[in-house]
Amino acid sequence: MASESEPICLHYEVPGNDFTRAGEASADLKARLKALGFPSAAVRRAAIALYEGEINLAIHAHGGHINVSVTPQRIDMLLWDEGPGIADIPLAMSEGYSTAPDEVRSLGFGAGMGLPNMKKYTDEFELTSTVGVGTRIAMAVYVS
Amino acid sequence: MREFFHSVTLDRDKCKGCINCIKRCPTEAIRVRDGKAVISPERCIDCGECIRICPHHAKQPIVDPLSVMDTFEYTIALPAPSLYAQFNNLEDTDIVLSALCDIGFDEVYEVARAAELVSEATRRYLTRPDVQKPVISSACPAVSRLIRVRFPGLVDHVLPFVAPVELAARLAKEEAVRVTGLAPEQIGTIFISPCPAKVTAMRMPLGSDKSWIDAVVAIKDIYPPLLHAMKKAKPRALADSGRIGIGWAESGGEAAGLISTERYLAADGIENVIKVLEDLEDEKLGELEFVELAACAGGCVGGVLTVENPYIAKAKLKRLRRYLPVSRNHLGTTLPSEVLWDQPMEYQPVLELGADATESFARYNEMQKLLDALPGLDCGSCGAPTCQALAEDIVKGEADFEDCVVLMRERMENVLKVLKIDKPGWGLARKGTPAEEEPEEDLPHDD
Structure with missing residues (x-):
């Protein structure tokens, strides 16, 4: 059934290597979804997936961009960057694999669970990447 | 749902209608309406922050003697x-x-x-x-x-x-x-x-x-x-x-x-x-x-x-x-x-924008338009803690766009400009000193 509500569109810019700000986009999205009355499971899944994505943009891609589109049925999140790109996508998607530098790991990030978690918590997950050009992730959470 | 009771009460004579409590409240439960603080009973969690912050001791805890x-x-x-x-x-x-x-x-x-x-x-x-x-x-x-x-x-x-x-x-x-x-x-x-x-x-x-x-x-x-x-x-x-x-x-x-x-x-x-x-x-x-x-x-x-x-x-x-x-x-x-508890705790969705998705989405989009128009100073002068909170109150029918003091002032200035009346020195006139008695050369002018 088509909804009469017009989708809510949000845009975020994620700065590179700024761990005090990484997490702002997912926190903002979460607050908005809660105010909109979304079921808490969907809110949680979208917030966790977007948080992992934000951290990745900050750590690996010198920052990046996020577009979110929200309807009562689904939450679509598009993340893209002009970072180094991912050479071996299946390897990057395996749990525990990480290329995060030591100083990032010492902050508690870089456990190699970012991409696997984004896939785990979303209903649609599509990653495309070109080395030297950038990476693009499109993911969606269904609001059942 | 039972009626809400709260352990804080307002001494109306002592309340000056300042913005200290509305800014401090962690659930944005307080508004200043008609010059007095009003607590939303559904939102208040009894944390006591408003009692702590009120400089006039207008917020009083309810306890037994x-x-x-x-x-x-x-x-x-x-x-x-x-x-x-x-x-x-x-x-x-x-x-x-x-x-x-x-x-x-x-x-x-x-x-x-x-x-x-x-x-x-x-x-x-x-x-x-x-x-x-x-x-x-x-x-x-x-x-x-x-x-x-x-x-x-x-x-x-x-x-x-x-x-x-x-x-x-x-x-x-x-x-x-x-x-x-x-x-x-x-x-x-x-x-x-x-x-x-x-x-x-x-x-x-x-x-x-x-x-x-x-x-x-x-x-x-x-x-x-x-x-x-x-x-x-x-x-x-x-x-x-x-x-x-x-x-x-x-x-x-x-x-x-x-x-x-x-x-x-x-x-x-x-x-x-x-x-x-x-x-x-x-x-x-x-x-x-x-x-x-x-x-x-x-x-x-x-x-x-x-x-x-x-x-x-x-x-x-x-x-x-x-x-x-x-x-x-x-x-x-x-x-x-x-x-042991006799009954489980249940979620109370009092912070949501609307009763269902359609109403919430409509109100959300309306709020964004209001936020574009509001000054974004979060000054609290309207009685809501932030411009966002005012926008929410407006779409819920609990406040008016005209409550924004900053926009009201801009509108007044525009009216005066059209009428070619000089701005009467708002903000410079001190208490007890009527604005018109201020010497005119001391006033800044819009050109």
């Missing part, structure tokens, strides 16, 4: 552990407990005793395989209420046990009924409290239909007569709690009482509590067994009804606890039913 004792045949004082932290050089809690009897209570039952039982019950609860980890403490009523309105995903993590004072009231009253032969309603269980939220917890308990606490007297109100009585008191052996029970007075005390795990976190201060709850909800905090949260900085010793600075109070507790046994109160093999 000490004379409430006279309305019962037999009275039992339930002193909070934080009471012991209010006195200088106290080495023995018997002095405090004996003095409570000297000022008229028939009996004392330390809340710290019940706290030790709740600690032991929690230790057992954490070993159950079906428990949602981390378990979140239910002892702070403001935190429980916050979770109930704002963190639906965490409701199932809240420890389903009554707070120590409630358990103390239940156990003490049952015992007194047995010993005295009086009817339960003739016996008054009177909490000596650091915290007005406990008044709300008494009138509208979470987790049960009825509280066994009959009255709540503020530590600050009992302090003067108690101090006087303590100077003359001949201490009797009444104290029956150990380090764990008394430790509940401060942040980290409840978690330390678990002994069995180091994987716990203790946060205090309502803003810190909110950050921890947000992170817990997003599973950012790793593998924790237990989370202790206290709305007041320092824990219960930081309650608005206390006398002593919370950090001094903590230092005093350290001295008091030094020679105490770890714990003096223990459970039998089965959990007493008194410690």
Whole structure:
């Protein structure tokens, strides 16, 4: 059934290597979804997936961009960057694999669970990447 | 849903309609309407921040006077552990407990005793395989209420046990009924409290239909007569709690009482509590067994009804606890039913924009248009804490776009410009000095 509500569109810019700000986009999205009355499971899944994505943009891609589109049925999140790109996508998607530098790991990030978690918590997950050009992730959470 | 009761009341004569409380409220529950602060009963969590911040003392906690004792045949004082932290050089809690009897209570039952039982019950609860980890403490009523309105995903993590004072009231009253032969309603269980939220917890308990606490007297109100009585008191052996029970007075005390795990976190201060709850909800905090949260900085010793600075109070507790046994109160093999909730806690969606998705989306989009037009200064002059909150009030029909003072001023200036009238020096005219009497050359002009 088509909804009469017009989708809510949000845009975020994620700065590179700024761990005090990484997490702002997912926190903002979460607050908005809660105010909109979304079921808490969907809110949680979208917030966790977007948080992992934000951290990745900050750590690996010198920052990046996020577009979110929200309807009562689904939450679509598009993340893209002009970072180094991912050479071996299946390897990057395996749990525990990480290329995060030591100083990032010492902050508690870089456990190699970012991409696997984004896939785990979303209903649609599509990653495309070109080395030297950038990476693009499109993911969606269904609001059942 | 039952009607909301809250433990804070407004003295309208003292309220100046300033913005201190609306800015400080963690759930944005307060607005200034017609020059006076108004609390939204659905949103208020009884954290006491507005009582703490109000420079005019217009926000008053609702507590019972000490004379409430006279309305019962037999009275039992339930002193909070934080009471012991209010006195200088106290080495023995018997002095405090004996003095409570000297000022008229028939009996004392330390809340710290019940706290030790709740600690032991929690230790057992954490070993159950079906428990949602981390378990979140239910002892702070403001935190429980916050979770109930704002963190639906965490409701199932809240420890389903009554707070120590409630358990103390239940156990003490049952015992007194047995010993005295009086009817339960003739016996008054009177909490000596650091915290007005406990008044709300008494009138509208979470987790049960009825509280066994009959009255709540503020530590600050009992302090003067108690101090006087303590100077003359001949201490009797009444104290029956150990380090764990008394430790509940401060942040980290409840978690330390678990002994069995180091994987716990203790946060205090309502803003810190909110950050921890947000992170817990997003599973950012790793593998924790237990989370202790206290709305007041320092824990219960930081309650608005206390006398002593919370950090001094903590230092005093350290001295008091030094020679105490770890714990003096223990459970039998089965959990007493008194410690359990009678009914589960349920999410209350009071912070949502609309009744359903269609209404919420429509209101959301309308709000964004309003936010584009509002100045974004979050000055509070309209009576709402932020421009966002004003926009929300407008779409809910509780405020008008014209309430924005900044936009109103711009509109006035435009009207004056069209009418070719010079701006009459707003902001420069001091109280009692009519604007037109200011010398004209001192005024800045728009060209």
